[in-house]
Amino acid sequence: MTGGRILVVEDNEKNMKLFRDVLQATGYATLEASTGEDAVELAVAHSPALVLMDVQLPGIDGVEALGLLRADGRTESIPVLALTAQAMQGDRERFLDAGFDGYISKPVDVADFLQTVGAYVSHD
């Protein structure tokens, strides 16, 4: 079974490279956005199977972008995971309360990261 694509939203180039390479090496197809606005546009255009959303972004932040995705009928049912370096006490609860489907803190453990993603999307 072929899974959909994964939209990675990340403004740090090196981290983007890491996630993209790891996902692609594991067999996922990826879409990339470095701003919240681009993320929403790509999500509407390509209906990815999963969105990995950084929170601290230039322009609108990840939480606002999530709100836009949820407000749009075409994207409202796409699962969105927060992928963030905001990992202080209480942050996990804060993001889950904000409506994210899951939470992955940076720095990620690659194995855990792939396991979490795999729970949402199957790959080739």
Next chain:
Amino acid sequence: MAHPEVLEAPSAPHRRAVFGRLRDRLSGVVARAPASVRTKLLVAFLAIAALLVVVSVLGLRELGQANARVERLDALQLRSAKYQAIEATAEDLQQTLGVRTAGTKSLTPYTGGVTLPDRGRIWTLADLQIRDVLSQIELADDQYDLAVIGFVPPPADERVLRRIFTDWLTISRVVSRIQQLDKRSAHGGGETRPLLNTARVAGDDLQARAFDLASRAGSETKALVAANRSADASSRNLLIGVSIVSVLFALGLGLVLSWSLVGPIQRTETRLAEISAGDFTRRLDVPNRDELGSLARNVNRMNDELSRLYGELETTNRHKSEFLANMSHELRTPLNAIIGFSQVLRQRLFGAVNEKQEEYLDDILSSGNHLLSLINDVLDLSKVEAGQVELEIADFSLREALERGVVMVRERAAQNGVHLSLELSPEIDLVSGDERRLRQVVFNLLSNAVKFTPRGGSVAVATERTGGEAQISVTDTGPGIAPGDQERIFEEFQQTDVGVGQREGTGLGLALSRRLVELHGGRIWVESEPGHGSRFVFTMPLARARS
């Protein structure tokens, strides 16, 4: 048609409201008086003292008047008695004159009922009797004399008294004449009869006037007694009235004064309680122009200053929080790439790595993880120091919390060949605290113990109840800690030589543990002897027994 409730008496709350307004107005007047509390108290005291003096003076005056009334009555009673005596004697005189005029038979009273032969002697005795009775009217000897009367009669009485004296004088002269006649003739001759008539006419007049005087004095006495009684009653009423008014005035004065003092004190106290609870939004309104007013102004100034400082503190704290959050984020972002790429290579996602490369990758990974622990611990410690760690205090099962803590190090212990055991006191059930933070402390102690205990050793977690606290200990069979290090290791970035040699740990775990235990109101310490292992102990408050 009137509504029924319009006809009803004012309800209790309404009366209270009216009373409250009256109280506020009166105490407001006193409060706004520009004088110190001491002056106000002094004035009130003096007013009450003055009132006492007024009541006393009034009482003395009334007492004096009552005495004067009694004296007047005494004088009147004396006069009245005198008049009555004159009246009685006048009656006797009339009787003796009547007997003398009537003749023989009537004279028997003077002879014990025996008719004596010598009638002339009997007349003489009768006349002597008349003279004797006459002398009992003590008005004068031979002329009218007030000194003989013994008091000064009022003018109206005096006119009558003079008339009585004239009558008396007439009778006295007549009796003298008759007595001369008695000596000359042996029997009561015809010459005496007209003289006796003259005496009797004068005696009638005297008696009538004496009766008039006595009855006038009698009714005067009655009137004076009645007047005195009513004067006594009204002076008594006046005194009672003035006393009641004084007491009410003193009470009212005291009440108003105390309202004007107690009200502001109560308001100040309430406001201070609010300020200490962190409410700076309201101001204290005290109208007093005395010490209490100045107290209120100072409370308001303190409120404003505290409010300003509190605002600054909040801003500073917010900046500090933001700084910590930003730092955490900024440090984690590059670490993500460092750890992530190392893991990718280590897992050979993009091809083979040789042995040396794998070793270096492990070094990068462990250094990266170490750095991550440091970041976490530093941030945790900063938050504790900034007072930004808020404990989520709840009652929880100590047993379950410790079991979870043990699970977290079980794998590591197994790898190191260290035996882990849990010996829980059945005396302890629930403790009160932040479970997550307690687990953090337990995990720190356990991972240290497991780390430093050589293969084949053991680590034991035990609990014990001491007083109102739960004591949790982690005992290992590791190398032990030198006495000189036993305090130091709880400070930031301080490790034993053994710890430094391990090249593991941030040197912050025990410092953080100590802060967290102290935040719970507990203590943490270590008992150790080099070569004989270590025993780390900390205390937690027990959950309050539910009733």
